[in-house]
Amino acid sequence: MDKKIEVFMEEVKLRNAHEPEFLQAVQEVAETVLPYIAQHEIYNGKNILLRMVEPERAIMFRVPWVDDEGEIHVNRGYRIQMNSAIGPYKGGLRFHPTVNMSILKFLAFEQVFKNSLTTLPMGGGKGGSDFDPKGKSDDEIMRFCHSFMAELARHIGPNTDVPAGDIGVGSREIGFLFGMYRKIRNEFTGVLTGKGLSWGGSLIRPEATGYGTVYFAENMLETKGEKIEGKTVVISGSGNVAQYAAEKVLQLGGKVVTLSDSSGYIYDKDGIDEDKLKFVMELKNEKRGRISEYVKEYPNAEFTEGGTPWGVACDVALPCATQNELNGEDAKKLLDNGCICVSEGANMPCTPDAVNTFLDHKILFAPGKASNAGGVATSGLEMSQNSLRVSWTREEVDERLKGIMKNIHASCIEYGKEGDFVNYVKGANIAGFVKVADAMLAQGVV
Template sequence: MSNLPVEPEFQQAYNELVSTLENSTLFQKNPEYRTALKVVSIPERVVQFRVVWEDDKGELQVNRGYRVQFNSALGPYKGGLRFHPTVNLSILKFLGFEQIFKNALTGLMMGGGKGGADFDPKGKSDGEIRRFCVSFMRELSRHIGADTDVPAGDIGVSGREIGWMFGTYRAARNSFEGVLTGKGLSWGGSLIRPEATGYGLVYYVQHMLEYAGHGTFEGKRVALSGSGNVAQYAALKLIELGATVVSLSDSKGAIVAKDGGYVTPADIAAIADLKVDRKALTEFSVEDGRFTYIEGARPWVHVGQVDVALPCATQNEVSGEEAKALIAAGAKFIAEGSNMGCTQEAIDIFEADRVAKKGSKEAVWYAPGKASNAGGVAVSGLEMAQNSQRLAWTQEEVDNKLKDIMKNAFENGLNTAKEYVETAEGELPSLVAGSNIAGFVKVARAMHDQGDWWSKL
C-alpha cells in the first residue's frame, strides 16, 4: 500500500492485519485471498462535509465532519461517531477498518464504518454542543439509515449527544427507526449498552484466564488505563468478580493505588461525575490518600506487581518500553479495551514472550481490541435487533447474549489460530493472529459470494 496518502494510523492498522495473515498459512492455502485483501482495504465510500454552527456569542464556527463507510458485506455499516480535535481521515479509516473485523467476530449482521468530527466538546456549553449535533446530523442524515448505516457513540459522544442527533434525524427524515444505537431506554435503547464494552472486555479475559489455567479474577491485581465509559464499567465488573483495580488515567495523567490501596465503586462513581462535567482526574481526590497522582503519565510503569493490564483509553497507549515494564511487573494477560491500544512494538514484545515461554504459566497472552472490546458493538447489534422487532429485552437476556458473543469471539480466534498458525505443543495460540484471520476470512467470503471480488474458492 505504498501509494497511500500519509495516513499513519490507518497504515498501522493495515500492517498489523497483514503481518498476521502473512505469518500464517492462510495465503499458502488460499492465495486468492490476497486479492480480497486489496479490495477490503479500500473503503466503499468516504463522506466528508462541513459542519457550520453558531456559538453562544452568535459567531459562526465551522468544523469538518466525516463518515467512512468501509464495508457492508455482512450488514449495514456499523461504528461510532467521535467528536475530538484529533479526528481526521487516517484515524477514522483505522477505526473503520478495525470495525469491519470486530463486527465480523460478534457473529451479528453488521458491516464496518466510523465517523465523527474535529469538534472539541471540552470548554463548550451544552447549547453549543447541541447546536453542533443538530448541524452535524442534518448533513449526516442523508447518508445513513436503519438498513444502510447505523452509527453509535464514541469519544465525545454520549447518550445525550445521541439523543440530540436522533431527534434531528427523526425530524429531517420523518422516520422513527433504529438508525443510531446507544439511545435512551424509553425510545429504543437497550439495557447493558453503556456497560457493554467494559463488561465484554472482562468476560473475554475470563476465558483467557480459564484456558491458560489461571483460574478466575478472584485476587488478581488489574491495571486499567482510561477513566471513561469503558474503564469505569470494566473496573466495576472486575471489582464484582473479586479483582483489585490499582489504576485509572486520562489525558492529563494517572492515579495509581499506593501499597494496599485499590479503586472502589465509590471512587468510580466520583470519577464518573467528574467526566460528565468534562473535568480531569486532577480534580479527583480522596481524604485517606490511597492514590498517587502522576501528571502527564500513563499507569503502566508505575503500578507495581499486576496480573492483568487492560488499556482502555485510546490508540497506541502501550509502548514497547511499557510492554517490557508490564512483563517485568508480572502481567500475564493484556487485553485491549481501546482500539489499537498497543503499538506494534508492544504487540511484538507480548507475542515474543508468549512464544518464548511456551507451555509455561509465566507466558504473556495478548488479546487485540477487535476481539476483546467487541462487547460494545455487540450490544449495539442487539439494540438494532430489538428495534427491528419493536420490543425490549430484559437486562439478564442482553447480558447473557453478550456473554455468549464474547465466548464465541474468544473461541473463534483461538480455534482459527490453531488451524492457520504454527503453534508448538503447550504454547498458547496467538489470539491476535487468530482473531485477524477469523474476521478477515468471514468478510472476504461474504464479499466473494456477493461479487465484490472473484476467484474460484
C-alpha cells in the same frame, strides 16, 4: 511471504501515504492474513485484502454551527463506509480535535473485523468530526449535532448505515443527533445505537465495551486455570470503557489500582472500590472533572502528572484510553512487574513494538478487535430489539453479551492456536477476515 507482505504494503502506502494510523492497522492484519490467503486456494488471485482496505465510500462534509456568543464556527464531518458485505455499515461517531481521515479509516477497518467476529450481520464503518465537545454548553453541542446530522442523514439509515457513540459522543450527543434525524426523515427507526432507554435504547449498552473487555480477559485466564478473582488490575482511561471495565473487575473479585486521563494517572494501593468508582463516575460524567481530583477525596492515593500507569505492578492490564498509548518500553515494564494478561479496551492502544513484546513472551494478549467487541455486539442487540419492537431485560442482554465474547474467544483459539500458545492477534484477524472474504467472493466483484 515477507516479500509479498512488503509488496502489498507498498501498494497500500502509495494510496494512503499520509495516514499512519490506517497503515499501522493494515500492516498488523496483513502480517497474519496474507500467509493464510496463500495457503487457501479459494482466496488466491482475488485481491480480497486489497479490496477490503479500500473504503466503499469516504464522505467528508462541512459542519457550520453557531456558538452562544453568535459567532459562526466551521468543523469537518466524516463518515467512512468501509465494508457492507455482511450487513449495513456499523460503527461509532467520534468528536475530538484529533479526528482526521487516517484515524477514522483505521477505526473503520478495525470495525470490519470486529463486527465480523461478533457473528452478527453488521458491516464496518466509522465517522465523526474534529469538533471538541469539552468546554461547550449543551446548547452549543446541540446546534453542532443538528448541523452535523443535517448532512449525515442523507447517507445513513437502519438498513444502510447505523452509527453509534464513541469518544466525545455519549447519550447527550446521540439524543441531539437522533432528534434531528427524526425531524429530517419523518420516521422513528433504529438508525442510531446508544439511545436512551425511553426511546429505543438497550440495557447494558453503556457498560458493554468495558464489560466485554473483562469477559474476554476472564476467558483467556481460564485457559491457564486462572480467574480475575484475586488479581491486581491496572486500567488506563477513566471514561465509559474504563469505568465499566473497573466495575466488572470488582464484580469478579479483582482489585483495580489505577485510572487515568490526559493529565496523568492515579494509583491507589488500597484499591479502587465501588464507592471510589462511584466518585470517579460522578467526577467524569457529571462534573467533567480531571482524575487528579481523586487524590483530594482519597489522599492515600497518588497522582502522577503526565504519566501512564504501565509501571505499576499488576497481574492484568486493561488499556482503555486511546490508540498507541502503550509502547514497547511500557510493555517491558509490565512484563518485569509480573503482568500475565493484557486485554485491549480501546482501539489499537498498543503500538506494534508492544504487541510484538507481548507475543514474544507468550503472555495472554487480546487485540481490541476481539476484546472490545462487546460494545458493537450490544449495539447489534439494540438493533435487533428496535427491529422487533421489543426490549430485553438487563440479565438477557448481559447473558447474550457474555455468550458473544465467549464465541469470539473460541474463534480466536480456532485460528490462532500455535502448539500450546494461542496467538490471539492472528486468531482474531483470520477469523474476522474469513467471514467477510467469503461473503465478498459470493457476491462477485462489487
